[in-house]
Amino acid sequence: MKRFGQLIGVKKEYLDSYKKYHSEVWLEINKKISECNIQNYSIFYRDGLLFAYFEYVGDDFDADMKKMADDPKTQQWWAIMKPMQQPLENRAEGEWWSDMEEVYHLD
Amino acid sequence: MKRFGQLIGVKKEYLDSYKKYHSEVWLEINKKISECNIQNYSIFYRDGLLFAYFEYVGDDFDADMKKMADDPKTQQWWAIMKPMQQPLENRAEGEWWSDMEEVYHLD
Numbered sequence: 001m002k003r004f005g006q007l008i009g010v011k012k013e014y015l016d017s018y019k020k021y022h023s024e025v026w027l028e029i030n031k032k033i034s035e036c037n038i039q040n041y042s043i044f045y046r047d048g049l050l051f052a053y054f055e056y057v058g059d060d061f062d063a064d065m066k067k068m069a070d071d072p073k074t075q076q077w078w079a080i081m082k083p084m085q086q087p088l089e090n091r092a093e094g095e096w097w098s099d100m101e102e103v104y105h106l107d
Numbered sequence: 108m109k110r111f112g113q114l115i116g117v118k119k120e121y122l123d124s125y126k127k128y129h130s131e132v133w134l135e136i137n138k139k140i141s142e143c144n145i146q147n148y149s150i151f152y153r154d155g156l157l158f159a160y161f162e163y164v165g166d167d168f169d170a171d172m173k174k175m176a177d178d179p180k181t182q183q184w185w186a187i188m189k190p191m192q193q194p195l196e197n198r199a200e201g202e203w204w205s206d207m208e209e210v211y212h213l214d
Contacts, residue, residue, distance in 0.1 A: 078188075
């Protein structure tokens with residue numbers, strides 16, 4: 001299992017909308033996330049920032065991420081979410097959410 | 108079980124030291140955290156920010172936090188960590204780490 005922490009901004013004018021969408025996530029989105037071997041997935045908000053925590057339990061992360069990105073319903077969801085988000089200026093090439101570095105863990 | 112997401116800054120000049128301490132956390136600190144009903148605890152770093160994720164599995168959070176704060180070894184640890192950290196200016200009274208708002212969760 002690999003743990004991920006990721007950071008992205010959310011535009012102030014879309015915060016309420018972003019929260020509302022996430023309080024009623026489409027069933028197909030959650031189903032696809034689970035199918036792609038992601039579990040215990042939370043998103044937290046504060047001060048213009050979204051922090052995502054999730055656990056990847058599969059054995060081919062890139063293939064699972066491609067499976068997710070190829071899913072039409074997920075593409076539809078992202079097309080609504082992306083304009084609300086503000087990716088970090090110093091993000092790596094190809095990143096949307098930016099990976100953080102794990103500096104501590106206790107089971 | 109209640110999930111927590113918390114945010115705090117880390118001073119640039121102390122980042123390496125903070126990471127080193129957390130790569131070799133004192134056994135007594137981890138033991139006390141577990142005794143206080145906190146589990147699956149991770150800290151992530153990026154861009155001057157520390158993000159903590161943990162799960163509280165007890166039934167009296169305030170009492171457990173007091174137990175932790177009363178522990179002499181924990182006090183010793185915090186006395187080293189706190190000067191490295193930069194709490195958010197808009198933190199609530201009594202906060203050190205600032206609580207974030209959970210906007211999404213999928214098991």
